[in-house]
Amino acid sequence: xxxxxxxxxxxxxxxxxxxxxxxxxxxxxxxxxxxxxxxxxxxxxxxxxxxxxxxxxxxxxxxxxxxxxxxxxxxxxxxxxxxxxxxxxxxxxxxxxxxxxxxxxxxxxxxxxxxxxxxxxxxxxxxxxxxxxxxxxxxxxxxxxxxxxxxxxxxxxxxxxxxxxxxxxxxxxxxxxx
Ligand code: NI
Numbered sequence: 362x363x364x365x366x367x368x369x370x371x372x373x374x375x376x377x378x379x380x381x382x383x384x385x386x387x388x389x390x391x392x393x394x395x396x397x398x399x400x401x402x403x404x405x406x407x408x409x410x411x412x413x414x415x416x417x418x419x420x421x422x423x424x425x426x427x428x429x430x431x432x433x434x435x436x437x438x439x440x441x442x443x444x445x446x447x448x449x450x451x452x453x454x455x456x457x458x459x460x461x462x463x464x465x466x467x468x469x470x471x472x473x474x475x476x477x478x479x480x481x482x483x484x485x486x487x488x489x490x491x492x493x494x495x496x497x498x499x500x501x502x503x504x505x506x507x508x509x510x511x512x513x514x515x516x517x518x519x520x521x522x523x524x525x526x527x528x529x530x531x532x533x534x535x536x537x538x539x
Pocket of ligand 1: 458
């Protein structure tokens with residue numbers, strides 16, 4: 362399976378609010394596997410369906426090797442994810458995004474959370490997350506609502522990033538593809 366194409370700024374699709382998934386079948390599972398493959402190849406630790414142009418509420422992630430390089434892969438598929446609890450405590454962490462290549466900035470978010478979702482078999486699950494996983498889940502769930510991590514930055518910084526990518530896309534449409 363060839364990896365899927367990841368869309369990047371200033372693609373307007375990134376601002377779409379994704380629709381819930383109503384049927385979990387083999388086609389969807391195949392798509393989830395393709396998303397995982399695309400994420401590993403990029404490489405990244407999380408990917409939302411809208412980042413490959415599909416406005417559905419699904420994301421894949423794997424933070425296992427971010428915290429321990431020798432760890433084996435631990436791919437996860439979250440369908441219709443919903444954060445049902447945030448911690449009061451927050452944490453500042455540097456974030457990047459496969460749809461905003463080579464740009465990193467510090468973002469403050471709740472440090473821990475509980476997320477409710479359907480797994481790849483359609484089974485309802487709940488999971489507590491902290492550390493990089495909690496940050497990653499929030500970043501990816503934001504994508505499903507058309508929100509990007511640069512939205513947490515000052516307007517000045519955000520406009521600068523958007524301008525840079527808009528200019529780049531105009532000069533060479535393929536230059537930002539990872
Ligand atoms: Ni992202």
